[in-house]
Amino acid sequence: MAPQGYQQFCPVAMACEMLEPRWTMLILCEMWSGSTRFSEIQRGVPGMSPSLLSRRLKEMEVKGLVTRTTDSDGHIDYRTTPTADELEPLVHALGAWAHRHIDPDLQLECLDDHLLMWNIRRKIVVSELPRRKVVVQFILKIDGKPDCNYWLIVRTDGATDLCMVNPKFDVDLYVSADLRAITSVWMGHSSFAQEFAREQIVLIGDKALARSLPRWLQRSSFAASRPGATASPPSVRLAGE
Structure with missing residues (x-):
């Protein structure tokens, strides 16, 4: 059934x-x-x-x-x-x-990487990004399945595109994340700081872009509605630091 x-x-x-x-x-x-x-x-x-x-x-x-x-x-x-x-x-x-x-x-039983990235795409705070084309590759890990790759491209005019096929642009920042962990952050059940500490989300690439990620990747509008919702820190640590 x-x-x-x-x-x-x-x-x-x-x-x-x-x-x-x-x-x-x-x-x-x-x-x-x-x-x-x-x-x-x-x-x-x-x-x-x-x-x-x-x-x-x-x-x-x-x-x-x-x-x-x-x-x-x-x-x-x-x-x-x-x-x-x-x-x-x-x-x-x-x-x-x-x-x-x-x-x-x-809430986290029914994960959907495509739906998550489609929603993340429209919550990017362009004013917190450099005034140039920015390319962020998300590598989402799902237990027992191949990694899912998405490329978020913020263009010089502020438009944000989401690609599921490699656009062949130089990548500024790689976000390697467990799908459940990044969905949990997006929904406000956990914070970037918690998932970075657990190494469930790892950042590699442009240091300034990585440290400002909690500012330019705005979470779901529902994230603040849960009592005790965790806030994200103003900066984060890159992998290897």
């Missing part, structure tokens, strides 16, 4: 499993985060098939939650309506509630 539920660590996903409707709030969350194209929305809800996403977007359009427009090049954009936007603080509060009350071990 196929596993039930969304199989994601996201607190909103877990709240949706209890309260329903399935997927609708997660689609809205992805759109509130800036995704307007079908492919972008799909990357934010990786457990959803393209056919189901297409059907659900049509249903949401009928319900007045989403509008669909086509530009001069034939590209379709989806945007939330004012009616849907009224739900945003309520859905965020629901996720914060789930994050406070659902056990961290349960």
